Amino acid sequence: MAKKNVLFIVPYPVGMAPSQRFRVEQFFPLLRENAISYDICPFLDVNTWRLLYKNSSSIRKVWGILSGYVNRWLVFFRLHRYSLVFIHREAAPLGPPLFEWLIAKVWRKKMIYDFDDAIWIPNTSAENKPMNALKSFWKVPLICKYATIVFGGNDFLCEFAKESGARRVLYLPTVVDTEGRYGKTKSKKRDSGITIGWTGSHSTLKYLNLIVPVLKRLETEYEFRFVVIADKNPAIPLKNYMFIPWNVSTEIEDLEKMDIGLMPLTNDKWSEGKCGFKLIQYMALGIASVASPVGVNKIIITDGHDGFLCEDPDEWHTALKELILNADLRRSICENGRKRIEQKYSIISQKNVFIDALKS
Template identity: 30%
Template sequence: MTKILILTKGVQASSSRERALVYSDLLRSNKVLYQHLGLSKRPLNYIKAIIKAPSFDIIFLQRKLVPRFFFKILRILSKKIIYDFDDAIFLDSNGEISNHKLKKFSYICSNSDLIFAGNDFLKNHANKFNKNTFLIPTCLDISKYKLSVRKDKNFFDLVWIGSKSTSKYLIEIIPLLERANKKLKDLRLINISNVVLKSKFIPIKNILWSEQVQYKELKSAKLGLAPLDDSNWSKGKCAFKVLQYASAGIPIISSNVGVNSILIKQFDAGLLVKQENDWIKHIQKLRSNPNLYKIYKKNAERMSNLFDLRVNYKKMKKIVKDAM
């Protein structure tokens, strides 16, 4: 029986849930024994990881740039280490290379047995330090999005899901959503996050994020919004928001950036914003053209099927098996 020690920032971190813990049921059903330790703000768990490492076949380190001395000890005690990441963690928040973070990143990559990167932009960076780098997109359990939810006929609901750190992108386009609503009259914004937003010119339904609530609220909407800025940091994002919308069976309007752009173009699952007023034009277009809406909706659903976690698990299982 294979034994895996999963080290993440912690269960509250979205990357921990989306790229590691989401596979819990599949690991159990495949008779893989695993244990999870969250490292953020839990120094004792670093010691636990060191003590436990020799008894596990694989250490799966997700995203965290752990201290060099810790990783060095972990490397000595571990049989195999897989490093997984889904953000441009070698950059500062302004999108510029951070020498401090890059040193940590390069050391971890160079001394891991396998690297799983969330998109090609990230893969290309990791590949400079370790040729055993594989593209593993962020996937999700699409079965959880297949619930039946009645849509509110009084509104054409636009939905955004995110966090406080990414809410700035939504806030920037709210004036454009207000202008669109001035013409269409029946728009409403569903904001699924830990941030409360207000507007005088478009109704906003603020929903505190929880894992169970998100499925119902996404499914109840008509369009998914994915605004981003055109930066290297955004290019490191893995389009999870886009995949959530697609799994809920709703077309997407997204900034023309990174993996968001690639997926929407490839599957024709929505419309891309190249200039500011496109937000208004695209919402109006999909609101007034039911046939076009249905085409994008169908394409979005087709796209989501290819990013189900079961598809990803098979790919990862083969890569790990070959490496072992």
């Protein structure tokens, strides 16, 4: 078999974005073990990434994006070196799928396309509104058609790819390294009561609004601390609230402060496209998980066995109350959750899907 040399075309700087880190970058050691050589080509550099969603110099942002497009065009001078091109989410953030079309139709390269959100649906927030006005959301089905293989992060995304005319679609959930960074955690010594928490980015902070009324009710009845780990402080009005700025170097340590992890979602198509990464992190680290019964959450969690699925405020209140008061229940939920991740959402459980697709 000819030696594989893969070019990974990704949107973000290496080590910065959870989607890219866990769906692409953490598989790189496996590539080396399987004698697959690779290069990675991000669109954004680190400086532009850090500026993108801040109220800072528009000129610097524009320059950073233009530099990304220049680097994309330069790729074609060395594309002949690669037997396979792997594209995560999109080759470029704005405009039509020109680069994907050139790679697949002009250069006739085998192409794997990976996506883990319903990125064909506009999801506008205050931070991304200017950028979204220039995006071509309609390009996602075309990229699915161009690709040799499409990786979808859940069944909803896989079905969309099939309906778009993809030739071959493989289900690849987002996974964690249960033998490395997400190895079995030490017993948690608690000297300051229960900590409930949530982690995410500025774009998903809106989902916390669904759970704040429940937390306010709970804090009149029980003692607990509520922690948010994110890149922006939502300043939630709770008496025992703590914000921790997200940092890749302390990510695991910060998450382990939680006894109970939350994943509230609205019931809509955008949420159906989510791959439940919060739950996967919580459960891998022995954190009891409570989530909305939306999309893949219903697949990851078996209600009452390895987590709780709650639809209305009363269900959220009941589940959180039971987990606060019952240490044995928390322990059982955590142990079952960890087993679930090891079986279905770990690198070791999905590595053959990833490696075999690159070798095929």
